Amino acid sequence: MAAVTTTEDLRLVGISKEFETFTAVHPMDLTVPGGSFFALLGPSGCGKTTTLRMVAGLEAPTSGSILIGDKDITGSKAYQRNVNTVFQSYALFPHMSVLDNVAFGLKRKGDRNAMAKAVEALDLVQLGPVAKKKPSQLSGGMQQRVALARAVVNRPDVLLLDEPLGALDLKLRRQMQIELKRIQSEVGLTFIHVTHDQEEAMTMADTIAVMNAGRVEQLGDPATLYERPASTFVANFLGQSNLIEASVTGPPSGGVVPARAHGQDVVVSAELLPAGLKDIWIGVRPEKLRLGGGGRNKMAGLVTDASFTGVATQYLVRMPWGFEVMVVQQNDGSARACVGENVTVSWDPGQEFVLDQNQAEDAGVVVDHG
Amino acid sequence: MSWIRRHLLTVAAMATLTILLVPNLVVAIYSFNKPDGRFNYELKRFSLDAWLHPCGTPGICDSLGLSLRIGLTASVVATFLGTMIAFALGRHRFRGRATTNLLIFMPMATPEVVMGSSLLALFLNIGLSTGKLAILIAHIMFCLSFVVVAVKARVASLDPRLEEAAADLGSRPVSTFVRVTLPLVAPGIAAGALLAFSLSFDDYIITNFNASPNSVTFPMYVWGASQRGTPVQINVIGTVMFLVSVAFVLGAQLVAARRAKRA
Numbered sequence: 001m002a003a004v005t006t007t008e009d010l011r012l013v014g015i016s017k018e019f020e021t022f023t024a025v026h027p028m029d030l031t032v033p034g035g036s037f038f039a040l041l042g043p044s045g046c047g048k049t050t051t052l053r054m055v056a057g058l059e060a061p062t063s064g065s066i067l068i069g070d071k072d073i074t075g076s077k078a079y080q081r082n083v084n085t086v087f088q089s090y091a092l093f094p095h096m097s098v099l100d101n102v103a104f105g106l107k108r109k110g111d112r113n114a115m116a117k118a119v120e121a122l123d124l125v126q127l128g129p130v131a132k133k134k135p136s137q138l139s140g141g142m143q144q145r146v147a148l149a150r151a152v153v154n155r156p157d158v159l160l161l162d163e164p165l166g167a168l169d170l171k172l173r174r175q176m177q178i179e180l181k182r183i184q185s186e187v188g189l190t191f192i193h194v195t196h197d198q199e200e201a202m203t204m205a206d207t208i209a210v211m212n213a214g215r216v217e218q219l220g221d222p223a224t225l226y227e228r229p230a231s232t233f234v235a236n237f238l239g240q241s242n243l244i245e246a247s248v249t250g251p252p253s254g255g256v257v258p259a260r261a262h263g264q265d266v267v268v269s270a271e272l273l274p275a276g277l278k279d280i281w282i283g284v285r286p287e288k289l290r291l292g293g294g295g296r297n298k299m300a301g302l303v304t305d306a307s308f309t310g311v312a313t314q315y316l317v318r319m320p321w322g323f324e325v326m327v328v329q330q331n332d333g334s335a336r337a338c339v340g341e342n343v344t345v346s347w348d349p350g351q352e353f354v355l356d357q358n359q360a361e362d363a364g365v366v367v368d369h370g
Numbered sequence: 371m372s373w374i375r376r377h378l379l380t381v382a383a384m385a386t387l388t389i390l391l392v393p394n395l396v397v398a399i400y401s402f403n404k405p406d407g408r409f410n411y412e413l414k415r416f417s418l419d420a421w422l423h424p425c426g427t428p429g430i431c432d433s434l435g436l437s438l439r440i441g442l443t444a445s446v447v448a449t450f451l452g453t454m455i456a457f458a459l460g461r462h463r464f465r466g467r468a469t470t471n472l473l474i475f476m477p478m479a480t481p482e483v484v485m486g487s488s489l490l491a492l493f494l495n496i497g498l499s500t501g502k503l504a505i506l507i508a509h510i511m512f513c514l515s516f517v518v519v520a521v522k523a524r525v526a527s528l529d530p531r532l533e534e535a536a537a538d539l540g541s542r543p544v545s546t547f548v549r550v551t552l553p554l555v556a557p558g559i560a561a562g563a564l565l566a567f568s569l570s571f572d573d574y575i576i577t578n579f580n581a582s583p584n585s586v587t588f589p590m591y592v593w594g595a596s597q598r599g600t601p602v603q604i605n606v607i608g609t610v611m612f613l614v615s616v617a618f619v620l621g622a623q624l625v626a627a628r629r630a631k632r633a
Contacts, residue, residue, distance in 0.1 A: 058534050078537040079546075091535035095553045104549075105539035154539065 007034035007190050008069030010055065010158050015064030017050050024050040026214045027064060032158070032192060032207075037184050039193045039205035043237070043364075047214040048194045052160050055192065057081045068157045079108075084151035085160040088167070090143045092135035098122065098146050099131040105154040121153035122146075124183060141172045148180070152187055161193040165200065177203050198238045202226065210234050212364065226285075228272075228353050233364035235283050235355065242289065242325040243281045243361050248273070256349050262321045266297040269350040279357035286328040288351040291315065291337055295346030301325065303341045317345055394612050401605035408599025420602035424610075427601040433591035434607060437571050440502070440587065444509035445566035451510070452517025452566075453559055459518070460525035474519070477512045485512065486579035493580060501582040508580050509570040516569060517562035524558025564618075571611075 010032040017025040025047040032038045040048040053059035055066060057078030065074040073081050084105065092101050102121050106114035122128050125145035135143055144164060151159055161180075165173045181204050184191045195201050201208050202222040210217045210225065210233070218230040229235035232243065246261035246268070256267040261282060268282060301317035304324060313336060315327040327345060329336075337343050400410055404417035425431035458464070459471060477485065489511070493504045528551070536546040574589040581590060592604050 056538055058538070078534070079540050079542050083538070085535070085538045087531055087535060089529070089531055091529065091531040093532060093535070093550055104536070104541070108540040108542075108545060150539070 007188065008157060009034045010190060010192070011067040012051070012055070013065050013067065015051070015054060015061045015066060017047070017054060017059060018062045023214055025054070025061075028216050030209060030216065030219070032190060034190050035188050036206045037181065037191045037193065037204055039195060039201035039208045040211055041195055041198060041201040041208050041237075042211035043196055045213075046211040048196075048211050049162060051211075052085070052162055052192065052194045055158065056083055056085045056160055058085075082154075082157045083160060084154050084156040084158075085162060086144075086147045086151050086164045088163045090135075090147040092143055092146055092150070094135055097132055097134060098127065098138070101135065101146055102150045102153055104150065109154075117153055118149075121149040124152070124186070125149045125179075140167055141176065144168065144176060145179075148183065152183065152189065155187075156189065158190045158192060161191060163195055164193075165195075165197075173200070180204060202238070210237060212237075229283070229355070231363065232281065232283075232355055232359040232361060235353065235364070236362065237364035240286050240326055242284045242286065243355075244284070244323070244325075245357060246280050246282050248278045248280065261299075262319065264299055266299075267349045268352065268354055272350070272352065272354050274354065274356070277354070277356055281355040281357055281359070281361070283353045283355060284325075284347050284351065286314070286326040287312075287330075289325060289327040289345050289347050291317075291327055291329055291334075291343050291345060293344045293346050295348045295351075297349065298344050298346045300342065300344055303337045303339050303343055306337065306339055317343060394609075397605050397612070398609045401602060401609050403602060403605075405602065408601075410600045410602050410605065417602075420606045424603050424606050427595075427603045429586065430591060430595075430601065430603050430607070433586045433588045436502070436585065437588035440506055440509060441567045441571040444506055444513055444570040445563050448510045448513035448517050448566045449559060449563040452514045452562055453521050453555075455514070456518045456521035456525050456558075460522050474515050477515045478519075482573075482575040486576035489576065490579045499582065500580050500585075502585045504580040505577050505585060505587070508576050509573065512573075512576065513566035513569055516565045517559075520562035520565060521555060521558040524555045528554055568615075 012028065012030040014027045014029060015025065016023070016027040030051075040051060042048045050059060054061045057073070057076065057080070061074065065072055067073065068082070073083075092098075093104065096104070099115070099118055099122065103114040103118035106117055111117065119128065119131065122131055125148055127142060127145055127149065130138060130142065135146060138146065144167075147164070164180075165176050168176060177200060180191075180193075193201070193205060202225075205222065207219065207221055208225055209219045212233050218225060218234045220228075225234060226238055229238065229241075232241075235241040235243070244261050246259040246266065248257055248259050248268070249265075250258045252270040252273075255270050257270050257273050259266050259268050259280065259282070266282065268280070273280070299319060301319045303315055304318050305316040307314045308331075310331070312328050312330050315329065315337060316324045317327055318324050325345060400413070401420055402416055402418065403410055403413050404415050404419060405412060406414055420426065455470075455474070459467060459474075486508075489504075489508050490500070493500065493507075498504055498507075532550055532554070533546055536550045537543070541549065572589065573587075574593060577587050578590060578593075581587070586594065588607070595601060595604065
């Protein structure tokens with residue numbers, strides 16, 4: 001499994017998809033570096049699966065082109081592309097054994113060693129012992145691994161994963177996330193993983209494209225997306241965010257810019273403030289907020305809820321203007337607050353992110369994590 | 371009391387089975403009879419005559435051969451056409467699809483007497499004489515609906531993603547159809563074909579309207595014979611047909627059981 005060929009980049013150029021009644025994907029450009037683990041993340045209906053199906057050749061784009069390296073594959077059929085998909089429902093052939101399922105792609109290409117390679121691929125996903133069984137006799141997690149082996153064995157230029165872990169329970173999902181990551185680094189193929197689960201995307205992907213309503217909202221590595229979201233949608237879709245309304249009140253001095261939020265003076269890191277922006281959202285992640293006055297920016301509030309989650313305690317603190325901020329405090333021995341207690345919430349400049357206030361505060365808020 | 375309560379379902383099932391099977395049993399028993407007159411209605415003495423000479427009555431094996439030929443041809447043609455119609459109806463959206471769906475059900479809903487006489491009128495008007503070809507066309511026509519219904523149910527339950535997966539794995543459309551679609555729809559096609567054969571083999575009313583003196587099918591022969599006498603050979607052929615059907619069903623069950631065990 002060591003023979004890693006130099007995998008080529010996948011490029012989507014001005015690609016779009018319009019259906020009769022709506023536009024699933026607006027024209028977009030996207031480059032997926034060869035050999036990377038790339039995630040398309042977004043809520044359902046954001047166009048991520050349509051994008052995937054266009055790459056697979058199962059959906060014809062309305063405009064634009066798809067290239068692998070320098071080769072334009074826009075016009076080629078699904079069976080002509082060296083791209084394989086792990087379907088959400090696995091789509092294993094029920095009338096074939098597990099081994100025949102895995103060997104299917106190689107046999108269609110006339111590979112003489114199809115069976116031997118299929119056995120090897122089944123070993124890679126640790127399913128050698130069930131090779132003779134029918135897919136219906138396997139558990140969901142095993143079926144998922146068969147689907148993965150069936151795709152990986154063909155050494156595609158790009159491997160597409162359409163919510164492959166969606167049907168698994170949480171524990172199995174975590175296990176498979178690690179497994180997938182291991183297999184990806186072992187075979188060195190380009191993986192494009194479509195998911196609505198932000199945690200899954202962040203755990204696994206090198207690069208994430210966050211999609212919303214048929215457009216890419218932001219592209220970057222998980223840390224950048226989390227620490228410096230470019231829109232309120234990204235801020236809310238990836239993790240929890242406390243968004244505080246503020247206005248810049250003066251010029252920068254000493255690396256910080258003074259601002260006023262609900263009648264309280266705060267400072268914002270000068271380098272995080274986009275030039276010329278005056279009305280802003282100051283976004284602070286719950287774990288960046290501290291209970292107590294340790295940080296430079298302080299606000300007073302009332303604890304309305306405290307839930308103990310094991311490694312941390314999650315508080316809701318009502319601000320004087322009615323907004324409840326979320327504070328996550330590690331259970332590191334520091335004093336805990338009780339519901340009804342008046343506390344000071346603080347953070348240091350540089351730990352926030354700054355967004356334009358004309359963006360909707362609740363964009364991308366996930367009501368149901370399903 | 372409690373014994374009855376526990377075994378009531380078994381008793382009812384046995385009673386139903388008995389009612390279903392007794393006629394077949396009677397047919398089989400009378401196939402070993404040697405009647406006194408021309409009518410095989412009274413058990414007289416045991417004899418293997420009819421079994422040793424199944425074609426011993428003039429015309430009986432000719433009519434059986436004709437019925438088998440028509441049944442096979444009609445079921446093959448009806449299965450082929452019906453499968454294609456089922457795929458078209460199940461997979462594609464086209465103008466007239468709803469109408470086609472409705473029309474497919476018409477032969478099943480039409481009384482056979484009406485259909486037989488209508489077909490006769492049609493054949494006479496287009497100048498096609500009654501006989502084997504007319505019977506064959508009529509049989510294909512009414513078998514078609516049953517095949518379409520059987521196959522369409524199977525096509526509808528087929529996950530279209532399986533075909534997408536095959537294409538995704540580099541399988542060309544023809545290969546996908548042969549290796550993925552057809553094997554998965556096969557049980558429906560087989561059921562349709564068997565149904566078509568037994569309907570065609572069994573049909574009397576429509577056949578009778580469109581038959582000529584040199585196209586006497588087995589059901590027509592039996593009916594005709596029963597006017598003048600019932601040769602024991604009819605019972606022999608009837609018993610064989612019954613046993614063949616049972617063997618078919620048992621064979622299918624065995625194959626399925628073995629497949630389930632091996633997998």
